[in-house]
Amino acid sequence: MKNGLIYLFFLLISMIACDRVSSNKTVDRVDIIKEKIIDEPRSKHTVWKSLSDSVKIELASELSKYYRKKKDSSNFYLWNSHFLYLSQINGNSIETAEAYWDRANFNEYTSHLDSSYFYFIKAFEIFEGFGDQKHAASMLYSAGVVQRNLKDYIGGEVTTIDAIRIYENLNDNRGLYKCCNSLGIIHNNLNNFELSLSYHSIALEKAKEMSDLNLIAASKNNLAVVYREHHDYEESVRLAKEGLQWDSIYQKDRELYARLVDNLAYSQFKLKKTGKEIFDALEDARAIRDSLGDESGLSVSNIHIGEYHIENGNIFRAKAILRDELIHAKKNSSASDLIHALDLLGQIDPENSQKYLQRRIAISDSLIDIERKTQNKFARTQYETNKVIANNEQLASEKKLIIISGVIGIFLVSLIYFLNMQRIRVKKLRLERAQVKSNEEIYQLLISQQNHLEEGRRLEKNRMSKELHDSVLGKLFGIRFLLTSLNGQ
Template structure:
């Protein structure tokens, strides 16, 4: 029965201070229980409570939880630990580590098909991206990621019919849209949450936040100060009902800005001072800066310049102090990305600058890390560029080789076609000469009419053999395949006649003497004489083979 009561306490725990009022009881349970499962979950819940109250205590109990989780080896408990560890990293500005923890939790909850665990993890992941996005337009991508994960969480809460969860998500979506300056969408999200809250008659802490966030739209965008003031008063009523002090600072601060807008400066200054009182009470530097800023603004507009200047200087002092803290967190974040670079930089800083002031050391450390990062980036870019150039060179070589291969195949094909045409011409001429000889023999043994007919046939045969069209076509194709060859010959030995050109071309094609004689329709003796005259023109000695010379020219 005692354990059942403890588990009911654990299940009922939430992030609000009211719902985790019995932390001392939890500590007692953790100290006295021997049940590993109970002790592990209790340690996680204590760490979760301290996460928004005392970061050092939260780290202590999360470290204890880590050891117990490793011993327990329970998936759901492990996922819950990662979720709470991610929240701790989020609150301390270690966003990259936080994202990794949330992703681990999501992976386990997905495997377990734990819809509520997934919804809470997606919601937390959306919030961490929202924090990184803020109202900086240059990091819009973080806000867009926040929207994505918040919408994931919204679908899961809808599947669970979890009204409180849905209202909380609508509030987060509205904040992200507001930071992205998409004010209509922001207003729509806030109104959806409030409408759902009214239907369900829900007055949880998150309803107060919804009212306060919606008031920001009416203050900043519409300048509807009365509407904004009404919403803020409703938020304060809900905060007071639940005993929530921290969020009341935000509400009082915005009441101050609204009354400043209405030029009711006494009320504006009074609410700003209430905001400062709460900020001091909860000991939150961010809230101090914001609260004093509202007081400075109200006093400035009221013409209280001396008091305004004093508070402005105080805000600057707080801001510088907070900046120093946040700068340390930024360095830690950079260390997570460039651990090896950081170690080298720290060694150099410690050895060379042992007597430098703290600010100088931080500046030098940041500079060293940035230089290392830039150097690393340059090296990576050079390697990528070199790799791209190599890949491009290989592609160009492959393309050139393929083009050369295709050109070679085309040349060989054309060469074969030209050779075939020449051999066909040689065969035809050989056939025609045979017919001509038979005709000559016939004329010696027949009468006059037959002789006249045979003479006409001989003239027709000779005319066909001398047909120049075929040679003109051959000349064009030969020149195309052997570009520059004839020009080089002309440059070296002067011009050539048509018959010389034809002989040179046939020798270049490496045809036999018989094939050349048939193609040119001359006798073997005629071919020998033609080769002799050409050899003389080319100034070849008797030892040099004319065909070998032409083939190699």
């Protein structure tokens, strides 16, 4: 027995080791094929035909992620479509959700935000259906961010709060941090100062609970922005300085470092500090953002530097920077930065102020129209999502009812079977007892009969003995008499 257990143990170990080796070989093979296709795009058709479906799914997933990071639209959609199609025909719903997730992220990167929202919701529905709450919450959070970026603030708030409910059940502080941070931004955009501060403060507490210095610095920056935009520049300066106290910030997160430096310098500028160190700090933040390719941050720096030049009377330099910003903001589809730059140009260029005003109005009207259409799209998608969720809940309820009914049915059948078996068992016991009683009676009759036979034998034996005795005795007397008679003669 002991040798058998040892053999079984080593057999299991060897099976696990073989499985790991097989898995590693598959990963290595996929990596090799991936590199071959990336290096030699023309080889993809020949290579693709020779692969099994499982390897194709893994390869398509890896290439989809690779081209997503490269922002290569044509190759991304090609491989993402392969990934999505194969996952669907093979019934791999989790892989289907991952394909939707990749597509949502890519559309977000390329500013196709309405499509991004759609695919985040599609992925959410699948993850929720499989009970994968962590990924379901992540999809809702991302969908809320997309709504926020499209200025659907109310919709974004609702979606983000739905994500918070899931993260609270999971006790996921990092997820709660992200959601509270996003809600802080939403309410700042809605000019709900107190609510924005409240959510950013909650996010800061979550960051402190996790002892994450990067998130703590980010929350300090977010709070500094809120205070700055509500004209409390002294508090903004204090918070930005606290954020910069993380000594590794420049090495570990240069983008955050640039945001903090820009916020600090701009708030100090708003406090009427116009020294060279302020301008140098604004330029430093701009240079870092430019080197990182942070387009949205670069727009903010351009506008802040433009304001600095306006305040210091350098109108020519301010016009040049702000006109460049008009091109930059248009290129990056940043409507809010475009409007801000137009407002500033309208102030310093009276000759063209009417032109800037008309352009600003056109952009504002276009934004309102886009927001309305987007909200309608979100409303339809949300309606369809709610409908799917309601159907899933109904199916879940029906499934639960079927399970409960089945359990009750099995219980009743088992009870009837048990009672019937008990009845049969009792009946059997009664028959066995009756049989035992009958056997006892028969045994008693047999014993009684045996006693009668023994008594008959004894009486017959006595009778025969008596007859034999009398016969023999009579003959003896006869012989004796005869002998007596003979002796008398």
